[in-house]
Amino acid sequence: MVKVIKSIENVDILxxxxxxxxCMAAIAAATYSDHRVLLVERYGFFGGTSTQMLDTFYGFFTPGEHPKKIVGGLPDTVVNELDRYGEIFLRPNTYGAGTGVNYHPERLKNVWDTLLLRAGVNVLLHTTLIDVNPQPDGRYECIFWNKSGFWSVMPQRVIDASGDADFCHLAGFAYETAGEKEPAQSMTTTFRMANVNLDQYEKAGGKKMLAQRMADTSMPLPRKEGSAHAMNIPKCISTVAVKVSGLNALNVNELTLAEIEGRKQAFLFESFFRKEVPGYADAKIIGLSHQIGVRETRRVYGEHRLTKEECMSAQIPDDSIFLCGAPIEDHREGKNGASETHWEYIPKSGIYGVPYGTIVPKGSQTVWVVGRCFSATHDAHASCRSMAQTMSMGTAAGLAAVLSLTDDSAANELEVRLLRSKLYRIGSVLEVPEKTAQTGKKDWKSTINSHVFH
Ligand SMILES: Cc1cc2nc3c(=O)[nH]c(=O)nc-3n(C[C@H](O)[C@H](O)[C@H](O)COP(=O)(O)OP(=O)(O)OC[C@H]3O[C@@H](n4cnc5c(N)ncnc54)[C@H](O)[C@@H]3O)c2cc1C
Structure with a gap:
């Protein structure tokens, strides 16, 4: 039978x-232009990792005694919208990844719906990119599949935010695969537990006590330094504890094994918590992440490749489009298969700038790549992948796509000065803020230091 491919016309930015x-790229492009923006997603909800497995935005604040708020503008609007419903609190964490913004993950699904529709983004859920045909005029025909059939879209500009760089892979852009040079970061199925007696847990010593119980247990836990933290829902906790390593998330046989192993480990942790951790005797798992969490797969080679040396130099180059202060947090296999997380903090100001070229695939005229598949080495990626940073990349790519359509300029020849001034005008933070953020108050509003909101 001949396959019928229907087309979706007049898409400016896909x-x-x-x-x-x-989400952030689509919101930025639709908010700040009249162009027709189409966002496609293979699952039935928006947010990807932010909603399907996590509940804390890191990267808004630098770690340490004097935290600075280094991300603002559009990413702030996501938190503001959650805050409107009273569904956030600041999660104190002086070191580690710094102060986190904890949110209700199911509410965030609803907030993404609201913000996307309010911005005028055209959205298609349950729709998967399956092929790309490069055209002689520099555009790309993108083929999608969903329950209604096969679809073709020929956009003017494309932003690849698939996490795995599926578009760049199919379009023939070069990339490094996780594990190719350095060991790939491990994968994690997150799980949530209900009916936890948090008072009893805190009285018994809280986090310190948990670390000791994990170290002392005779149960074969795959990871001893996993975290369990209170959620925005009474008596519930969320974890980043499971650790599945040595499997390739781009190989579907291995990914299948990883999903099964992740679930097995989650229930092993449940028994450990119930038997050995005060406050958990009556607790049970109420949810596993929608899929196993994948930290890295393809990292596209861009016009600029962020390196560890650049992160550690704590410099802010003139072509920076956002800031990052997160340490290198590399979840890797330790000796004899033991788990280990390698931390390395950014020295001096503790903040570096990320150049525009990291979101432009090498040689690209009409394509940007954002999120965890942006252009960085393994180490640099291990620092620059928190969600405040992925949202910042999205914001910059959305505005860059608009600018490139307005000025008829290629992605790799865009005037970064103009992009930076647009970013600045919408509240993005591009310079080290003077003030220390008031994270001690646990209140989001008191921390906002962005200069303007147009
Ligand atoms: C276990 C784990 C714990 C973490 N902890 C934290 C934390 O606590 N705080 C923090 O800030 N960061 C954390 N991170 C890092 C951060 O969550 C990620 O780097 C970030 O969410 C990546 O965002 P993204 O938009 O690039 O990718 P994703 O969130 O993965 O989004 C990609 C989207 O593309 C869709 N997609 C993929 N392929 C296709 C296709 N072919 N067609 C259509 N749609 C497609 C996916 O379904 C998905 O919705 C963690 C990451 C992991 C894995």
């Missing part, structure tokens, strides 16, 4: 993948 990076 965003593939609706994680934190893709």
């Amino acid at each position: 965003v593939i993948g609706a994680g934190s990076a893709g």
Whole structure:
């Protein structure tokens, strides 16, 4: 039978993948232009990792005694909208990844719906990119599949926010695969537990006590330094504890094994918590992440490739489009298969700038790549992948796509000065703020230091 491919006409900017990076890119492009923006997502909800497995935005604040708020503008509007419903609190964490913004993940699904529709983004859920045909005029025909059949879209500009760089892979852009040079970061199925007696847990010593119980247990836990933290829902906790390593998330046989292993480990942790951790005797798992969490797969080679040396130099180059202060947090296999997380903090100001070229695939005229598949080495990526940063990349790519249509300029020849001034005008933070953020108050509003909101 001949396959019928129907087409979706007049798409100016196509965003593939609706994680934190893709949603933000689509919102930025639709908010600040009249162009027709289409966002496609293979699952039935928006947010990707932000909604399907996590509940804390890191990267808004630098870690340490004197935290600075280094992300603002559009990413702030996501938190503001959650805050409107009283569904956030600041999660104190002086070191580690710094102060986190904890949110209700199911409410965030609803907030992404609201913000995307309010911005005028055209959205298609349950729609997967399956092929790309490069055209002689520099555009790309994108083929999607969903329950209604096969669809073709020929956009003027494309933003690949698929996490795995599916578009760039199919379009023939070069990339490095996780594990090719350095060991790939491990994968994690997150799980949530209800009916936890948090008072009893805190009285018994809280986090310190948990670490000791994990170290002392005779149960074969795959990871001893996993975290369990209170959620925005009474008596519920969320974890980042499971650790599945040595499997390739781009190989579907291995990914299948990883999903099964992740679930097995989650229930092993449940028994450990119930038997050995005060406050958990009556607790049970109420949810596993929608899929196993994948930290890295393809990292596209861009016009600029962020390196560890650049992160550690704590410099802010003139072509920076956002800031990052997160340490390198590399979840890797330790000796004899033991788990280990390698931390390395950014020295001096503790903040570096990320150049525009990291979101432009090498040689690209009409394509940007954002989120966890942006252009960085393994180490640099391990620092620059928190969601405040992926949202910042999305914001910059959305505005860059608009600018490139307005000025008829190629992605790799865009005037970064103009992009930066647009970013600045909408409240993005591009310079080290003077003030220390008031994270001690646990109140989001008191921390906002962005200069303007147009
Ligand atoms: C276990 C784990 C714990 C983490 N903890 C934190 C934390 O606590 N705080 C923090 O800030 N960061 C954390 N991170 C990092 C951060 O969550 C990610 O780097 C970030 O969410 C990546 O966002 P993204 O938009 O690039 O990708 P994703 O969120 O993965 O979004 C990609 C989207 O594209 C869709 N998609 C993929 N392929 C296709 C296709 N072919 N067609 C259509 N759609 C497609 C996917 O379904 C998905 O919705 C963690 C990551 C992991 C894995």
